[in-house]
Amino acid sequence: MEKRLGKQTVKFSKAVSLLSTAAVAGQKEAEGPLASHFDIIMENAEWGEDTWEKAESKMQKSAVGRALQKAKIDAKDIKYIFAGDLLNQCIGSTFGLMAFDIPLLGVYGACSTMAETMGLAAMSIDGGYSDLSVAVTSSHFCTAERQYRNPLEYGGQRTPTAQWTVTGSGAVVLSEKGNGPYITHFTSGKVVDLGVKDANNMGAAMAPAAADTLAAHFEDTGRSPNFYDLIVSGDLGTVGKSIIVDLMCEKGFEIGENYDDCGCMIFDIEKQDMHAGGSGCGCGAITLCGYIMDRIRNGELKNVLFMGTGALLSPTSTLQGESIPAVAHAVAISAERE
C-alpha cells in the first residue's frame, strides 16, 4: 500500500502522462463559449446514423480515433480501453469501441465516469500492467432524454433546476512515457445519499457526494484548495455549484474563485436558455479534454483537480420512489512532476 494516501486517495509513483486528448461535441455545445476547443463538431444529432444510439457509439469511436491520431499511436499498441456511458448496458461504449479490437474494461459511474475511467487507466499504467491505456466516455442529449425522461416528441416542459445533457465524447490516451501533463492522484468516492428524490434536480442530489470526495482529497493529500489553479466538477450545474461551495465551507474548506463546474462553463446558460446548465458524462469529458487541457498545455493552468460527479439513479428506482444516491471521483492533473 505504498501508494496510498489516507482513506480514499492514491498517489501514483510513476509519471502517468496524458499523451493526448480529443473532444467530439454536438451542435449546441459548438454554439457555446468553448466551441474553439473541440476537435470534432457533429453537424446534427443523428450524425449520419440510423439511430441516436448509433450516433453516440460513433462519437466514442471518433473521440478515441482522434486522440490516437493526435498521439500518433496505433490502436493495436493500446493495452486497455476503460469506457462507460449513461446508456443502459453501456451500449455507447461496447458498440462504439468494438472495432478497435482492444481489451475493454467497462465502467459504470454515471456522470462520474470520465474521472473513474481516467483513475483506473492511470492505475493500469502506474501498476505496471500497461504502457498505453485509453479512457473514454460520452453522453448524448437525445439518447439520454429518451431513456431517462420523456420521448423528445412529447415536448415536456423543463423545470428551472433541470440540466441539459451534453452531447459529447471525450477520450484520453495515457502513457508511461511522455512529458505530461500528468495524472498524479486519484481520489475515489463513496456513495452518498441525503434523500433527494427529484430527478429534475441532479445538482442537489450530487453535491453532497461531490463535497465528500473533495474533502477526502484535501484531507488525504494535505493539500489545501488553493493548491489548485482550478478545481472543477463535472456537471453539478448552477444549483449544485452553489450547494457544494456551502457544504465545503461547513467542512472547513474554502473553495472560491478557483472552483468552477463544467455544467456552468460549457454553455452560455442564459443566452442558450440552459436552465441549471449542462450535465452528462460528456459534459465534464469534453470540457476537460478540450478547454481545460488546452489551458494546461498553453501554461495557463498548472494544477487542476477534475472531479466527475454521478447521480446513480435509474428510471426504475425513481418510479419505485427511491432517492438518488450519488458518487464523485477525482483525478489530480499537473503540468509538471513534483
Added chain:
Amino acid sequence: MEKRLGKQTVKFSKAVSLLSTAAVAGQKEAEGPLASHFDIIMENAEWGEDTWEKAESKMQKSAVGRALQKAKIDAKDIKYIFAGDLLNQCIGSTFGLMAFDIPLLGVYGACSTMAETMGLAAMSIDGGYSDLSVAVTSSHFCTAERQYRNPLEYGGQRTPTAQWTVTGSGAVVLSEKGNGPYITHFTSGKVVDLGVKDANNMGAAMAPAAADTLAAHFEDTGRSPNFYDLIVSGDLGTVGKSIIVDLMCEKGFEIGENYDDCGCMIFDIEKQDMHAGGSGCGCGAITLCGYIMDRIRNGELKNVLFMGTGALLSPTSTLQGESIPAVAHAVAISAERE
C-alpha cells in the same frame, strides 16, 4: 509493464489472496446440485423487500456482509468495492452497497462482471493501492426478466436455447496478506461480435468472445489447457458450451474433461426444466464463490481458470435490430503460489 504477459494478460507479482468468499442464492438455485455450498438461501424472490430490485440490492449487501464476517474484517478497513450488476445504471450495486461507506468503483461487464471486478480488485492490491478490496456482483431472475424480456405476469414461452437468469450474489474479499487461494493472472477480453441477433440464444452470442479470451490466455501465459484442474466459464449454458469446445479446437486448443460451465453446473438442467441452463452475473459468481472455492479450499482443485462471459446487448439495441456483441474476462486462481 513488468507484469505484462502477451497481448491481454497480466501476471500479479504480489500474492493476491482470496481471504473469503460468500454466496447468496435464490430458491431455485438452492434446489439444484450445488445447494450445500451456498452461505445464505433466500426464502423467496422478494426476500422481505417491496420490490425485486431492492431484494437484489439486499443480496449484494448480504453477500459482502457475510464475506467480511467470514474473513473477520471490518468494512471500514476495505479500500475499494468493485461492483456491478445487470440492472440499468447498476442499481443493484449502488443501492445495495451504499451503507458500507467504502469507495465504490462501478463496473459494467454484463455477465462477465465477476471476473472483471476480481481482476480489477486484484490489480488494486498488486499495484499497491489497497491492502483489502472487495469484488461483488449479482443477478436476479425477476429483475432481469422484467428488464430484458417480458413481465413475468405475461407468462411468455421460453425457447429451447433460452437460459434461466440465476438469482444469486457472490462476493470476494481480496487481501495482500493471507495464505491463498491466490489470483495469479488476469486476462481481459476484447469485444467480439459474430452477428448473432437472437436474444434468446446468448450462449451462441457469447461463445466466440469466450474462445477469444481463452485462446489469448493460453498464448499469453504459455500454459496449455491441461495446466488447469478446472477451466470454467460463467454462463455459456449447454448451447454455448458445445460451441466453445469446437471453437477452441479450431484454434488448436483441446479443452475437454477439465472444462465446464457454471450455467450447466448450477442446475439439474433436465429435472429442473432449465432449457439451456443458468445465466446472469450471479450464475458464475455463486458457483465460484460457493462450490468451486470450496473445492479449492478442500484440496480437490489446485489450479482453476474462471472466465466470466458477458453479452453486451440492451433491449434498445435488440429492438433496433443490432447484433449481440460479447466480452469475456478470465482470472487464474491457484491454491499455492508458483
